[in-house]
Amino acid sequence: MKKITLLGATGSIGIQTLEVIRQYPQLFSVHAFAFGKNVKKAIPLIREFQPKILVVQDMETKHELQQHYAVRTEILVGAAGMVEVSIDPETDVLVNAVMGSVGLDATIQAIEKKKQIAIANKETLVTAGHLVMALAQQHQVQLLPVDSEHSAIFQCLQGEKQQQVERIILTASGGSFRDTPREALENVTVEDALKHPNWNMGAKITIDSASMMNKGLEVIEAHWLFNIPYDKIDVILHKESIIHSMVEFQDRSIIAQLGNADMRIPIQYALTYPNRMPLQESDPVNFIELGKMHFQEMSFERFPCLEMAYQAGKEGGTMPAVLNAANEQAVALFLQKKISFLAIEKVILEMLNTHQSIQHPDLETIQAVDQETRLKAIQFVTR
Ligand SMILES: NC(=O)C1=CN([C@@H]2O[C@H](COP(=O)(O)OP(=O)(O)OC[C@H]3O[C@@H](n4cnc5c(N)ncnc54)[C@H](OP(=O)(O)O)[C@@H]3O)[C@@H](O)[C@H]2O)C=CC1
Numbered sequence: 014m015k016k017i018t019l020l021g022a023t024g025s026i027g028i029q030t031l032e033v034i035r036q037y038p039q040l041f042s043v044h045a046f047a048f049g050k051n052v053k054k055a056i057p058l059i060r061e062f063q064p065k066i067l068v069v070q071d072m073e074t075k076h077e078l079q080q081h082y083a084v085r086t087e088i089l090v091g092a093a094g095m096v097e098v099s100i101d102p103e104t105d106v107l108v109n110a111v112m113g114s115v116g117l118d119a120t121i122q123a124i125e126k127k128k129q130i131a132i133a134n135k136e137t138l139v140t141a142g143h144l145v146m147a148l149a150q151q152h153q154v155q156l157l158p159v160d161s162e163h164s165a166i167f168q169c170l171q172g173e174k175q176q177q178v179e180r181i182i183l184t185a186s187g188g189s190f191r192d193t194p195r196e197a198l199e200n201v202t203v204e205d206a207l208k209h210p211n212w213n214m215g216a217k218i219t220i221d222s223a224s225m226m227n228k229g230l231e232v233i234e235a236h237w238l239f240n241i242p243y244d245k246i247d248v249i250l251h252k253e254s255i256i257h258s259m260v261e262f263q264d265r266s267i268i269a270q271l272g273n274a275d276m277r278i279p280i281q282y283a284l285t286y287p288n289r290m291p292l293q294e295s296d297p298v299n300f301i302e303l304g305k306m307h308f309q310e311m312s313f314e315r316f317p318c319l320e321m322a323y324q325a326g327k328e329g330g331t332m333p334a335v336l337n338a339a340n341e342q343a344v345a346l347f348l349q350k351k352i353s354f355l356a357i358e359k360v361i362l363e364m365l366n367t368h369q370s371i372q373h374p375d376l377e378t379i380q381a382v383d384q385e386t387r388l389k390a391i392q393f394v395t396r
């Protein structure tokens with residue numbers, strides 16, 4: 014029985030992780046879970062999964078749980094609370110599905126305690142990939158990818174030799190505005206941006222998908238997870254989201270992983286790895302119904318966020334942390350309807366252009382740059 018600590022339990026990945034856990038009570042139990050402030054969503058999950066420890070974002074939420082819902086479970090608060098449950102001796106597996114770089118400390122400290130980690134929280138790898146991967150190597154911890162593309166690549170690489178990989182091909186759906194010309198992006202709304210054509214995901218990643226920053230973050234994530242240079246990572250548009258990514262080898266063979274757009278597949282694979290288990294209430298890919306699959310060249314002119322991510326990744330140092338923090342802040346402002354969709358990329362560009370990169374940053378430096386960038390981004394839009 015694996016005891017799981019789940020960060021981001023009330024989110025899109027969190028809920029689907031709990032669905033997988035629910036199907037296999039003989040294999041998994043929930044030791045602890047963390048969420049932000051969404052008490053209404055959390056209460057039925059607390060009652061069903063009965064974690065031994067809870068973590069919430071702030072004291073107000075803790076009091077709400079205790080006073081309005083009579084929750085008697087131990088409740089910790091904030092990023093420190095997430096670290097505490099992640100390194101708890103009773104935690105066997107950490108599923109990090111929290112949104113944003115707030116998940117970084119927990120990932121780092123869990124690696125130091127040699128916990129098995131299923132990682133959905135891509136911002137962690139973008140912000141501090143060099144630290145996370147060096148620690149993982151030092152402590153012999155394997156990070157099991159949950160992100161669908163990275164799970165696909167991980168599956169394609171099973172039994173293969175890293176040095177025989179020619180390139181990685183990440184697929185991108187194109188997001189909510191894939192059929193919208195760039196000129197028309199000026200007036201798109203939050204509601205439009207939240208309509209992803211293939212995946213039902215949290216708000217932040219859905220916006221990232223529409224701006225193509227999601228793919229940019231995934232390029233950096235792939236660089237770190239698979240130790241592959243940026244010039245060997247390609248992105249192509251594939252609107253069906255059936256091929257989740259591919260690996261080309263030196264002999265020109267390409268191995269791809271296919272499946273319906275169902276995040277339970279990579280989540281379950283990360284939890285049961287190296288085994289595969291039946292996935293409840295799922296349909297096989299119906300190739301006849303699908304008929305065709307489409308592929309289109311990616312354009313940096315149409316999707317400048319992707320180019321910014323490649324550049325920040327290649328430059329390294331604190332640039333990816335700036336990219337990520339600027340994006341997190343800009344997307345939050347867009348979701349609050351304080352800036353337009355196209356202002357997201359303007360904020361990120363400005364933050365990157367005005368940052369003096371620091372090479373080989375330690376954790377403290379990264380966290381300071383993250384905070385500074387968020388403040389600077391707010392000042393930039395309110396100037
Ligand atoms: N959704 C998907 O299909 C995919 C997601 N990912 C990645 O997985 C991660 C999670 O995404 P997703 O599930 O969509 O996000 P959601 O927004 O749906 O969920 C985020 C979760 O994090 C919690 N949370 C947010 N801020 C804090 C905080 N400060 N402290 C504690 N908990 C917090 C939220 O709590 P609350 O509900 O209370 O706000 C919620 O449980 C992201 O890094 C994303 O990029 C990767 C691939 C696919």
Ligand SMILES: CC(=O)[C@@H](O)[C@H](O)COP(=O)(O)O
Pocket residue numbers: 160161162184185186187188212218221222223227228276
């Ligand atoms: C499900 C998942 O992994 C998301 O990151 C997904 O990839 C988003 O799709 P696009 O970014 O390709 O639109």
Ligand SMILES: [Mn+2]
Pocket residue numbers: 160161162231
């Ligand atoms: Mn993805």
